[in-house]
Amino acid sequence: MSVDPEETVAEAVAVRAGKILRVGSNEEIDALAKSSAKVIDLGGRTLLPGFVDSHEHVMRRGLMMDWVNCRSPPVETIQDIIDGLASKAAGKPEGEWVVGSWFDETKLSDGRWPTRYDLDEASDRHPIYLGRAGGHTAVANSLALEATGITKDTPQPEGGHIGMDESGEPTGRLDEIAAMNMVRGRIPQPDAEETVRLMVENWSTIEEMLLSWGITTVHEAHIKAPEALAYQELDRVGRMRTRVGLMLDGMAPYKGYATGDLARQGLRTGFGWSDRLYVIGVKIGVDGAMGSLTASLREPYANDPENYGINRVTQEELTRETVELHGAGNRACIHAIGDWAIDIALNAVEEAVDSAPREDHRHRIEHAGYVRPDQLERMARLGVAVSASIGFCHPIGDSHIAALGEDRLCGYYPMKSFQEHGIVAGGNSDGFGENWPITGIAGCVTRRSSGGEYLCREQAISVMDAIRAYTVNGAFLEGTEDEKGSLKPGKLADMVVLDRDILTVDPLDIVNTRVLMTVVGGEVVYERDS
């Protein structure tokens, strides 16, 4: 499928010098192919443009290779987590830290949080830190608490919470960054040079994962200096196969670069080292995350009626940064999940656009997790594009139903409404789940969570439109829709081959689709062993 506006279904594609030469029937392309041409017979399988995933955090995964992945599935019980941590500890000298990640208590059959005592069973000779999915909560074992000096007498940190039982003893649970950092700050970190070295060393494993999911372009949300250095090194030695669009770190409240400095340095959107590595914008942000009830909402959380979430910046701060970026020719990529945060983001963009009118600025809202109808109108009027985390729908949609409640679900990543309002929306998973583009496409089409609940079926879009979100719309979000995102002569030859025809399979089967082959710039960079 070419994903052109006519929705052509082609049989064959000819490629030359990394670009698409021609799309047509088998006969047409056969006639074109010189005897020396490499011909790949796809046996009638579905060929699509390569996927553009518009918001992930990939490079820093290179620093997590030693972590124990406690994601569910496959993890089902606290005992599974204990077993995983125990086997990691067994391979480490006594006293060395063991770090686990991605657990989600809502998916454990135990129906409770793991405690320090559970983790003590994994090891009482290694300090253990176990992060929850979403990055806003963690659990530490007794040795880790001891190493940190957390006791029943420790005062609660500002902006965070140390879990205590009835007798006042710490349970090991740590809520929000302020509490988590008390323990996490004790884990020895590699220095800057070692950090870059580790990321460069582990890149091929991460890139292989991306390519196996058909991702030919990924937007790296929020990179700091070490990630940038690692990417530059990989590009320099020709090791970049996936294309990576960088959102520079402009999160001043999190000690990112001041947007004013970026503006002065003249590093503009579109600046690039090659067609594999380039700057697509600057990441700034407003609120937290929906699963951890820190995304900011105008009406409180359904499962926490006093809680409206957290805004990490003031309107004035965000407006100042957005105006500055806009004025300097940079694209603002604004993290805003709840509708309150989206109001703040739109106010900032409006001010920027008013200060210096510019057609087609393509400032982006990252995520846009709960959008009110009046905000859709405003997004359309301001020309704001959206990098929608519809990839959340399947893996963590259940926790979002609990957070938003039934009444607000039709504003949850409202892909249909975006389309109806002419708002260009790409898709992403922000690191959750796996097989990101396919899982996201399934979410767009079915609006079904892994728990079998539906998140407003009226917001479902067609399979073809879901594919667009993950191809040409993603390209639009970085300003390259003339170069990639569909199979058209002259465009980059970035393609994926799927194991089933997702246009005709049962929609509930889409999520099981696997990528068989991935091509970047005409080169086969991934092939699934079958």
Ligand SMILES: [Zn+2]
């Ligand atoms: Zn993110």
